[in-house]
Amino acid sequence: MSDYDIAIVGAGIVGTALAAQLASHARVLVLDRRGQAGSTALAPGYVGQLNTLAPLTELAQRSVAAYRAISGAFDDVGGLEVATSPAELDAMEVRAALARSRGLPAEVVSGARARELAPAFVEGVEGGLHFPSDGTADARVITAAYRAAALAAGAVFVDADVSAIEEGVEGEGTQRKEGMERTEGTERKEARKVTLATLAGPFSAHTLVLCTGVWSGDFLPLPAVSVAHMYAYSAARPRRPRSPFVRIPSANVYTRDHGDVDGIGSYDHDPVEVSADAMRTHTCAVGGFDAFHDVLARALRVLPAHTRVGFEGGVTSEGGADEGGERAERAFAEMRRAREEGQACAFNGLFKVTPDGMPLAGRVRKGVYCAVGVWVTHAAGTTGVLADMILEDLGMGEAKDLELRKALDPLRFEGKADAVEVALRTYNDIPRTLRNFMQDAAP
Numbered sequence: 001m002s003d004y005d006i007a008i009v010g011a012g013i014v015g016t017a018l019a020a021q022l023a024s025h026a027r028v029l030v031l032d033r034r035g036q037a038g039s040t041a042l043a044p045g046y047v048g049q050l051n052t053l054a055p056l057t058e059l060a061q062r063s064v065a066a067y068r069a070i071s072g073a074f075d076d077v078g079g080l081e082v083a084t085s086p087a088e089l090d091a092m093e094v095r096a097a098l099a100r101s102r103g104l105p106a107e108v109v110s111g112a113r114a115r116e117l118a119p120a121f122v123e124g125v126e127g128g129l130h131f132p133s134d135g136t137a138d139a140r141v142i143t144a145a146y147r148a149a150a151l152a153a154g155a156v157f158v159d160a161d162v163s164a165i166e167e168g169v170e171g172e173g174t175q176r177k178e179g180m181e182r183t184e185g186t187e188r189k190e191a192r193k194v195t196l197a198t199l200a201g202p203f204s205a206h207t208l209v210l211c212t213g214v215w216s217g218d219f220l221p222l223p224a225v226s227v228a229h230m231y232a233y234s235a236a237r238p239r240r241p242r243s244p245f246v247r248i249p250s251a252n253v254y255t256r257d258h259g260d261v262d263g264i265g266s267y268d269h270d271p272v273e274v275s276a277d278a279m280r281t282h283t284c285a286v287g288g289f290d291a292f293h294d295v296l297a298r299a300l301r302v303l304p305a306h307t308r309v310g311f312e313g314g315v316t317s318e319g320g321a322d323e324g325g326e327r328a329e330r331a332f333a334e335m336r337r338a339r340e341e342g343q344a345c346a347f348n349g350l351f352k353v354t355p356d357g358m359p360l361a362g363r364v365r366k367g368v369y370c371a372v373g374v375w376v377t378h379a380a381g382t383t384g385v386l387a388d389m390i391l392e393d394l395g396m397g398e399a400k401d402l403e404l405r406k407a408l409d410p411l412r413f414e415g416k417a418d419a420v421e422v423a424l425r426t427y428n429d430i431p432r433t434l435r436n437f438m439q440d441a442a443p
């Protein structure tokens, strides 16, 4: 018999959220080689629920509902998109109607009101679109809460690096299985066995779920591409009254108040891919910053001067955007030190993009599942859909959310030779804000 019913590899927000939902139903093992070094540790936590892709709106709404139930996890400061032209302001009316039709409050506001809502980040704009039920999520608090919930329900967490996966049948030894074909057999569930090789010894389970974030390429040849993305924190400053996070679609920049510092990120550059081979040298989800100095300088121009000044002279790491190994470790440590000491800093964090901007979450083949390319914004909702699917397959639940399962199916790009290129091109559309909305609406 297998040691566990379900083994989850990866204890970022996705793996822990899934473990919390499965642990009261089955014997769950979670393996992670080094917690708090994945993308979750770096996420600045913007949660905008409206998405032009309806399934993502639904998953974000479910996630926000779940995060609200965790103390200190979700701050409902609201979100504000700003328009810098009359055309953008017109499009905001349509976008506001779309939001309301999906149950999200949304209001188009004047330039003066936008500035009043977020004076540190907004000046000289045409108007804005305010989403009062959006907010910011603390991914570390959420991950810790889900871990605690999973532990309390009996899940076991082990620090271990999974170096190989073998699949087979109980009592017949195991055999390595290559390829991504989905096998629709009629094996009894007790007969399956997945063995995970680690330096802490082998672990076996009936069902395997890979929640390995930017390292998913190690075991899953799926079209989810790791990309580099810059984010910067200002030097520490006195606290201000709360304000919504702000997106400036015309500049592809987003910015927020983190309490005692400000933050800013930018998609205004060509996508920078980090190959699966390069990812093998990364023990944390960061790379060198050299590619991003100009991107940061451009992004800062959108801020009022009194806020911009806080980012000046920030600590950055040297090296190429895809550089891993010791250099990335140093960059990660430097960034954390600068933050602890209240110094301005900027870093290059890594996350996944997929060909249609949606997660790859579901069954890869019998007994093997994944949840990859999942944002903090959608993590609780996505893992809820996946948990129900796994429980149903184990004979412990019913079929639910069939449309969402289809939308998230990790094999939906099978046979599409250009899927990786398409995934990379989605990078600049990730916020799926007004800018993207106007592009979608264009004839």
Ligand SMILES: Cc1cc2nc3c(=O)[nH]c(=O)nc-3n(C[C@H](O)[C@H](O)[C@H](O)COP(=O)(O)OP(=O)(O)OC[C@H]3O[C@@H](n4cnc5c(N)ncnc54)[C@H](O)[C@@H]3O)c2cc1C
Pocket: 009, 010, 011, 012, 013, 014, 015, 031, 032, 033, 034, 035, 036, 037, 038, 039, 040, 041, 042, 043, 044, 045, 046, 047, 139, 160, 161, 162, 163, 211, 212, 213, 214, 215, 218, 229, 230, 231, 285, 348, 349, 350, 351, 352, 371, 372, 373, 374, 375, 376, 377, 378
């Ligand atoms: C700079 C930046 C800004 C972002 N901004 C936002 C935002 O504003 N809003 C938002 O919603 N999202 C944002 N994201 C995206 C979000 O952070 C990620 O999508 C999310 O955290 C991914 O979670 P995860 O659990 O899938 O991956 P991770 O947190 O990376 O966890 C994967 C885990 O798998 C483990 N692992 C991998 N391979 C193995 C193995 N072989 N053996 C053992 N363990 C293994 C790793 O150690 C890691 O802990 C941002 C990300 C970055 C980097």
